[in-house]
Amino acid sequence: MEKKIDIQISDKPLSEQTCLEFVAHPGAGGIVNFIGTVRNQTKGKAVIKLEFEAYVPMAISEMRKIAERTFQQWPVQKMAIHHRVGTLTIGEIAVIISVACPHRKAAFDACSFAIDTLKETVPIWKKEFFENGAVWVAAHP
Amino acid sequence: MEKKIDIQISDKPLSEQTCLEFVAHPGAGGIVNFIGTVRNQTKGKAVIKLEFEAYVPMAISEMRKIAERTFQQWPVQKMAIHHRVGTLTIGEIAVIISVACPHRKAAFDACSFAIDTLKETVPIWKKEFFENGAVWVAAHP
Amino acid sequence: MKVLTFGIAKDIVGGPEMDIPYSEGMSVLALKKAVLKNYPQFEKLNSLAIAVNNEYADDDLQIRPTDEVVLIPPVSGG
């Protein structure tokens, strides 16, 4: 059976082209890609770099669950979720979520759901490095 | 001043990579790309190919208006709208809209608004070719 | 007056432009009526707009002889 879901965690730069080629589908009319990139600041403080750490087997499993829930809730044809780990500098891609659907509205909703859920459930941790110090994002109130 | 909007109409294959490179911005946290592709069927009838025709100067002008409205309504940092014209086969990319924002919610909303509006206002016409005949999409009730 | 056509309008008219008699101060509405009189098939379309100099034109806009005038049948880009 044709593979409908592609989940990857990688310490190499992510490729939107790879995601797009994976989700390409002759019945697709709308593909929505979310690309999360490293911002140069957080609450006004300059960010120098980021580090992402993952509990890889569980992160893969949770990303797959998100994809499966997305397929259940919308008429998704194909979906890719790629997440980067390791050290990233400003502008680098941290995550790509690509969703192909027959029509665009579902693709927008499904992609938005997927990134929202990823940020809530997938065991990946982001450390932001500033001029003087570093913090694990979202760890403390 | 740095160019914030990139509008293109082209008879060559569109490149999502080109759009992504254009919208890349050190302050961007979320980039949303919409990619409209040619579907293999419409209401169950097999589509063989499509032709897009544009009234180019006005189409460019209307696409620019959409981008400007999008910048007014959301905290958009950069935006690209590329539309293909000429003959396209199944799976080819008809349109790409890329939007970069500091946060993802705005990027989703802005990109969705832009493609909805493009379909309403931009003078581009799509002809679908079937086994036996062809129709200009949306022309008749 | 030369009026440019695209998409289904080109098919209806049988070419990339049509000729409509122009009169000084002619409105967009008057132009639409003249088009419909010459080509009743336009009645069957979902909509018919007129662009003057690359902008959608209101019915009461007066057309000047030098304007670029275009028939805009229902659009379907994207």
Added chain:
Amino acid sequence: MKVLTFGIAKDIVGGPEMDIPYSEGMSVLALKKAVLKNYPQFEKLNSLAIAVNNEYADDDLQIRPTDEVVLIPPVSGG
């Protein structure tokens, strides 16, 4: 019992795992209490979950000696 740590949990514990005394039939809740007793800094986190064999575990799940047990501090992927 070995408990793996990631992110800020690794910093608090000072390494990629911690050792917690295991007792037969120990629940996830009991494990959490033991972790908090040994490392009070975990109280300050927004949340603290436990994963058992790659799944988020409910408080009443009983941990078996062969399970892979991981501390999951607040996630921040994407």
